[in-house]
Amino acid sequence: MAELLDNDDPRFAFAALKEYAANSGALLRSHIEAFGFSGLETVELDVNAAKGLGTLLASKRYAGLVLDRYYAHAAAKWLAAHPTLGRLTERAARSGAVDLLLREGDGTLTGDDLAQEILEDVLRTHAPNLTCRTALILVDPPASDAAAAQRERARSLRASLRALGIETALRVVDANRPGISLPEAPAAEPDLLLNASVFGTDAVFSDEPLFCERCEAAIPSENVEPKSAGGQRLPEPRLLVETAARPLRSHLLIEARRRGIPAVSGFELEVARARAVIEAFLGRPLRNCVSATIERDIRLEAENIVLIGMPGCGKTTIGKILAQRLMRRFVDVDELVAQHVGKFKARIYREEGEAFFREKETEAIRTLALKTGLIISTGGGSCLRPVNRALLGLNGRFIWLKRPLAKLATRDRPIAIARGVAALYEERAPIYSSLADRTIEVSSIDETVRAILGEHA
Ligand SMILES: Nc1ncnc2c1ncn2[C@@H]1O[C@H](COP(=O)(O)OP(=O)(O)OP(=O)(O)O)[C@@H](O)[C@H]1O
Ligand SMILES: O=C(O)C1=C[C@@H](O)[C@@H](O)[C@H](O)C1
Ligand SMILES: [Mg+2]
Structure with missing residues (x-):
């Protein structure tokens, strides 16, 4: 090739x-x-x-x-x-x-304008589902150079949508400050939500939960469970398209997909643009089967692999080996917390308590959320807070290492000892299970690594 x-x-x-x-x-x-x-x-x-x-x-x-x-x-x-x-x-x-x-x-x-060509292709593909043919474009406030460029982009998008017979309204959203200003009346029930802003993409900024109208579930903030009052409200579209190429999937995109709404990420559009650039330079199309494989590899390379599971199930052990085999950077959330605090994990627990540890754990996870290509071994309790799950999901794919309870290590694991492994499992298994993109039944270390690598072979 x-x-x-x-x-x-x-x-x-x-x-x-x-x-x-x-x-x-x-x-x-x-x-x-x-x-x-x-x-x-x-x-x-x-x-x-x-x-x-x-x-x-x-x-x-x-x-x-x-x-x-x-x-x-x-x-x-x-x-x-x-x-x-x-x-x-x-x-x-x-x-x-x-x-x-x-x-x-x-x-x-x-x-x-290749980006526009790709967007038009996406819209044409989904056009039969767009019944009212109205769109809402989200843009950032005109505060920075990047925002100004995005607003120009929004103008281009409107022109293209108009050419496809889709009426548009612009909505300015400010991901940094809660509240939305409306320079123009938005379409009442837009078919298409086109996110050309950082709204929903910047987990590091956004402390306010993001909401969709008619939707109880929302994007959680910090330790707050989703609820339906307050926050920034957006209509529920039939199609979501985003233009920002990072993160791999925004909060909005994750939420849309969770509810079965077709959603195209900025990352996918960017990969399609790379392919279109090469085809234009070479003056010939790339073979579909070849580029489909490469597109999948690009996604797999960019995605963080996030290992989750009970304390002592092998996340750190397996993560280190995976990182070596895939030549990727390895990060252990527990280790990161220990480094930030300057004390060993067990000592943090003893001297500062669990609440302090959990705060530091979220801070550590926040620093990882927008990175790519990492192997991340979480702590056994990292998935408990909704905000941690949301942050790790932006660029990550979750692999649940499921190991028989009797085999779980408990030494130096104060929570597992204090609460008992069986009680912990009952509380956490539903979270691991709903989060997991893949579940791997842990056998020997070697076989477990091989099972995970199967997809990357
Ligand atoms: N598949 C396996 N077979 C046998 N032993 C294993 C396996 N995976 C891990 N171990 C052993 O189990 C112990 C715990 O592993 P490890 O520290 O990797 O777990 P962990 O999931 O990272 O735990 P924590 O949640 O506390 O960070 C280690 O002694 C490790 O060598
Ligand atoms: O299961 C847990 O709640 C924990 C597991 C460890 O990895 C550490 O993250 C910490 O001891 C908490
Ligand atoms: Mg570990």
Whole structure:
């Protein structure tokens, strides 16, 4: 695969926003490389698009350019202002945004909006289910550069939706401060909820529970169990589409899927964009069976593997071995708490008590929530707090290590000793079970590792 897509001649480049090259740009680039397309040069541009974008577009150095979405509107404006050097596709003209440029035989550039193409494909696929054909787009308040870019994106989305016959309303949500301002009346019962904001994605900011109308369950905050009063209310859509590529799945997305509402994540859209970029550069489609496997691998590589289960079931032991085999970073939540507090786990319990430990445990989990590719061994009680479950679920897949109670280690495990393993199991088994994406019956260490690795082979 790698040879097939090798691109020795650096004729293709990725124009990345210098300040964010380590996150948004790096993500798309790593997806492109995961498909086996190598040799993509990175051109770092200033936060002020006027500073370097025009020079890059006017130079004839590259046969193809993929742009960070940050520059999409500036690039479209540049092309419109320089008709002798390039043109916009109909779609890009409609959205007013360009994220891909290809050089034609006569040396001019054609600018297209690939993200928009992918979104339109998704909407067309789901169109039969959109009965009232109305959409609500969530955007951030215009407080930062990133928010301004997102609002531009929202304008593009509206144009595309209009072209598909879908009426839209914008709703500004502020994930940092509770409460919603409504610059325009929202559609009464939108079919489609398009989340172009960080709302529901930034678990680290959001301390307020997020709610959906007509829904008792909500996204929990801290130790608060879901309830239906207060918080930010959103209508229940027939389809949720999100544009932020991180986390892998937002709170909104998890909640939508839990209730059987089709939902497309920003991460999935970004992987599809990486594939579309390569196809555009190569001028041919990638074979479906090959890219389906690669797309699955990209997801598996990005996802944290979160080991859950009773104290002493083997989460730490198995986690360490998994990390070695998969060449991934290993993190043990108990170990992280001990490091943060500066005392061994048992001493924290003895000197500070369980409530203190649980606070520190949530703090530790919060630092892991938006990381990717980790093997995380939780503590036996890490899944008790709803907020911990929500945080670990943003980028993680839960594997429940189920080991016969008689075999569970209890040494140095004060809670298991104090409450008794059987009573603990009765209380926790329903939580592990409802959370688990996979349940592994623990046998020998080796066999257990092999069972988990089966999926990654
Ligand atoms: N599959 C297994 N077969 C036999 N022994 C095992 C197995 N898995 C773990 N062990 C042993 O069980 C003990 C407990 O394992 P470990 O510390 O990994 O559990 P844990 O789930 O991380 O516990 P805690 O919730 O307290 O962090 C260790 O002595 C380990 O060597
Ligand atoms: O089962 C539990 O509640 C605990 C298990 C350990 O891993 C530690 O996280 C702590 O001792 C609590
Ligand atoms: Mg452990």
